[in-house]
Amino acid sequence: MKRTLPSTIGHKVKAGLLDRLRTLPVGSRLTPERRLAEEYQVSRSTMSKILTELVNEGYLARKVGSGTYVSPRNTEVLPSRLPSQNSGELLVAYPDFFSYEFWHTVHELEIAAMHANLHLVNLRLHPESDSETVLNLAENCRRLTGIVLLGGTPLGRPLLRELDKLGVPVVLLGKLENGGIYRNIHCVHSNHVQSGYLKVEALLRNGHRRIGVVLNEPPSPTIQETMRGMKEAVHSYKLRWHDLIISESSIRFWEDPMHGGYVLTHEVLKKSPDITGLVVDTMLGAIGALRALHECGRRCPEDVSVVTALSHAGLEEYCVPRLSSVMIAHENLVAAALDLIGGRLSAREIVIDGELVERESIRRL
Structure with missing residues (x-):
């Protein structure tokens, strides 16, 4: 058991320092x-x-040879005594920005951890957070069983190498380049190639040939995979990739994907006002795209059909019109991650297929 300061002076100093x-x-x-x-x-x-004490409680993080640093807010404080009935700790790290996708996934992880008798330790990373915060918190866990990193978490090879040395399974819920060089790092992600294919093919199948593409998420391996699927769909209809009108600008990590969809849709419409179909990377971007279409006097789906991917708290069903989207089952992603951590699976990469749900936003020409 960790010792705490008994003195009144110590408590006052600690409160003042906090x-x-x-x-x-x-x-x-x-x-x-x-x-x-x-x-x-x-x-x-x-x-x-x-x-x-402040380090043990998660307020500070020590770096050998460097100093002591302020940890991100909203990091779950490590308990002074891990309940003996828990079989271990599961560390989950994800960027702290408005994302229902992250919240939904973390909720599924909480349920899965409970069923696996694991204590969940959350780490929400801020833009100014040092990515090594993940490593520091992992090293403070006393019975670490595994780590789950949600896609979008700032990662670099030096950090991945250090996490790999911890000797516990590390699962990235997202695409990982060159994952085969690590012994303990795995990735679980949706089939981005399939998602890109399904979105473009839905418009082509419904007679659209003037199609715009809005990439409202930051450049990443995920975007590259999605675009590869789009190219396969275009080629399957004997068309050229350059026939699509693609937004030239891009957004950066931590920027608002909804605003990105709004700005990039304006860009695509300015570049090619005669488009009849719009492929938007994710649901939040599609909501921004609907606003941009409205401001440009274009109706969906009468003038421009829209197709996207993922869900956002069910908003796709309540937008006007209801948005067509490639849907992914979060519980399947989480189940695969827990199977990797529990040793029931050993694959380096697991890919989960999605399903296109066509709603009111696609019009047949």
């Missing part, structure tokens, strides 16, 4: 321990105990 941490930017380096002890007029050993 108030100070809440005003500091995430990822900022803390004043050295010696200077903090002088500032708060306590002994070096007392300050060391306070900082150790």
Whole structure:
């Protein structure tokens, strides 16, 4: 059991330091321990105990040879005593921006972890977060069973190599390039090639030949796979890839995908006002696209048909018109991830097929 500070002075200093941490930017380096002890007029050993408690509780993260840094807010505080009935800890990391997809997936992970008798530790990463925060929190877990990283989590090869060394299964819910070089890292993702194919083919099958493409998500291996599926659909109808009107701009990580759909749809319409079909990368982007179409005096589906992918809290059923979308079952992604962590599967990559649900947003020409 971790020891906590018994003294009233220690508690006051800790409370004061916590108030100070809440005003500091995430990822900022803390004043050295010696200077903090002088500032708060306590002994070096007392300050060391306070900082150790704050590290254990998830407010701070230590980097050997570098210093102590402010951890992201909304990181779940590690319990001082992990319940003995739990078989281990499952660390889940994901970007902290408005995304029903992430929330839904985390909800499914919570249910799956409960059934697997695992304690779930959430880590929500902010734009200013150091990606090594994932590694620091993983190293603080005492019975780490596995790690799940949701697509969109900032990753780099140095971090992936360090996570691979932890010796527990690490599952990325998203596309991973060169995943075969790691021993313990796997990826589970929807069939992006199929998704791209189904979206474009739905419009081609309904007679559309002037088709615009709005890529409202940041450039990534996922986007590349989706575009490969789009190309296969175009070629299957004996058309050229260059016949599609593709937005030239792109959005960056942490930018709003709905606004991206809105801006890029305006760009596509300006480039080619005569389009009759629009492929939008994801549901939020499609909502932004509907607004852009309205502002340009174009109706959906009478003037421009729209098809997209994924869901967003069921909004696809309540938009006007109801949006056609390639739907993915989150529970299938999560089940595969838990099977990898539990050792029931050993594949490096698992691909889950989606299904096109045609609603009111596609008009047959």
